Amino acid sequence: MKKIGLVPRLIISIVLGILLGLVLPSPVIRIFVTFSSLFSKYLSFIIPFMIIGFVVTGISDLRHGAGKLLGITTLIAYISTIIAGTLSYFMAITIFPKILNFASFVTVEHPEKNLLTAYFDIPVTPMFDVTSAIIFAFIMGLSISWLRNKGEGQTTYNLFREFSKIITKLLSTSIIPLLPIYIFGTFMNMTYSGQIFATLSIFLKVFICVIILHILYTAGLFIFAGGLSGKNPFVCMKNQIPGYFTALGTQSSAATIPINIECSKKNGTSPEIREFVVPLCATIHLAGSIITITSCVVTVLMMHDMSYGMSTIFPFIMVLGVAMVAAPGAPGGAIMSALPFLGMVGIASSSPMASLLIALYITQDSFGTAANVSGDNAIAIIVDWIYHKFIKK
Template identity: 30%
Template sequence: MSAASPALLHRLKRISLVTQIIIGLIAGIALALLAPEVAKSTTLIGKLFVTALKAVAPILVFVLVMASIANHKVGQETHIRPILYLYLLGTFAAAVVAVVASTLFPSKLVLTTHDVAISAPGGIGEVLQSLLLSVVDNPVSALMNANFIGILAWAIGMGVAIRHAGDTTREVLGDLSNGVTLIVRMVICFAPLGIFGLVASTLATSGFGALIGYVHLLAVLLGCMLFVALVMNPIIVFWKLRRNPYPLVWTCLRESGITAFFTRSSAANIPVNLELSKRLGLHEDTYSVSIPLGATINMAGAAITITVLTLAAVHTLGIAVDIPTAILLSVVAAICACGASGVAGGSLLLIPLACSLFGIPSEIAMQVVAVGFIIGVLQDSAETALNSSTDVLFTAAACLGEEQKNPA
């Protein structure tokens, strides 16, 4: 037994992480189908994995960004500006896709009257105000509450300040960054087990019975997300790189999208994206900032969710939508998506903002939010997979594009 164990561990190490995750996925589905009561008990395994990712992500972002800026060499390009352009373009394009799809394949909802006790923002101004307040948040509070906008602000400020410190201080900061990165890698090694627990417990508890009445709505939502992931994003990447984008697209979907699909949190997937960016050979000074920033503002999936569910309510109520209003909805959805939190269900709370464009009262808008939570088993998972994988995709596209323009 003792001789066989090292051999088994050695074989497991040779299996890629994606393959291990797929094995965990299949095992979770099988357990949920064969022994649902046992599968429900695996909830703790999934929660431990997601909680560990969420716990390490704020510290990782703070230390990594601070160390990257502190050790940044003068004249070294970080490519942050083109990445921001791609984030904004991708989010707006996703909203436009959702408007077109919802117009061609209109969905209707059965709006109920039960109350949903959820607090949603009151307007776009409130979303923007919240973002500004997040920037000046107390650093301890930002770390505790995973406020990545605040974490980035403090990390950038501290990094700039420490650039004027002695070499020893900057070396210690670099060593601290390496130490936190090592811990993250250890957590990611448990991804297959975590995915197994998440899949088994979710299927055993919720199943797909609650989704039957919303097949058409889900088809439009998931269809838009697939179109953006497989058509729109590749077009944007091709425009940036002028070469076949699909090898990079598939890599990001496979190695980032899968874990994001099951963790259902862009914030929790930040360590996975940072590790993938490193393996892709991207600039650390770039991805250490763009990945956590993308988890906050690069929300193509959220823009689709907000737009499709809002237009579903519009069609249900028989409200006419003209082209100028559709364009305005795309802009509002993109802005709202940038204000969506990086946690499960964050985009749903911003649906009332978009509904207000059509004079839909908050009571009805919150019923639409409730529908969003019902279909959240698939909607939120697909949304997060699109959001998070696109963070890496656009970061890689910007870095590789700038390298093509300025070869070493």
């Protein structure tokens, strides 16, 4: 298997997971479910350290304009998320009434109802959550950058630089090699539960429209980035394929960080920018997720003959762009972060409509996450161009 590239291994894992999920007995499937459950907890434990390891050193390496770049990157990521959600809304109100037969829809069971559980569980609580890690990384990174500009702080810088190397070694030896098995168990369980096929049979047309918009929006970001930087956008999109498939399998932007940094390296993004922007955008750039959620929300509102005007949906999109920050750390995290705000569009978070919304979203979550991480590298190209054009002189 080591001779096979990561992308083929991920594809094989997904296909085998779906096929064997149809034929293997539940006791066998639960073995892999147990592994996936334990690996997921281990991954959740590592993610905050991953963010600190990469973001602190990434920001502290920016000897010029670290604070400016942090603000610029955050602003670009938020604007991209809002634009993506708005485009999704206009696609939904334009296309869905023409292609969907709402009278034929039936209520879908809660998506986790039929999933198999692990044989045993080992509680592994992260030492701190993702949001705390981001804030700590910002504070330390900016402070170290400031100290280094004064000729100080080298000891602290070296400490975090070596910590970053430890995290990189940990990822290369224990995370990336086990990702295919984790993905295999996850897809096997989803297939066994009937979640994939039951939901897709109802929402296939919505699913196709959303994926097309994911691809078009991501391509648009790369074309815009290529136009600014002079890079070939199609070569950059080709370089993004490993990151796309990794996110497709893990359903986690944070878990895809190490692969995505390698994709950014192939795009020629400078080390100080890619090690800063990619981990940061993995937690704040949610273009793919908001496309999916907006389409799902509008679909559910249409099904129940509720209001879905711009005055109802746009404030929801604006709030969601902030509320979902750090949600990509876990599969399905974006829709769970959105649940408290469904009341803005008239959907109670504990209602059957919310359950239907979760079912629709989770089926498409992999593709939304893949669009998220792909857009992260387009933003890295843009920020890299800004950095060398206007800040690093």
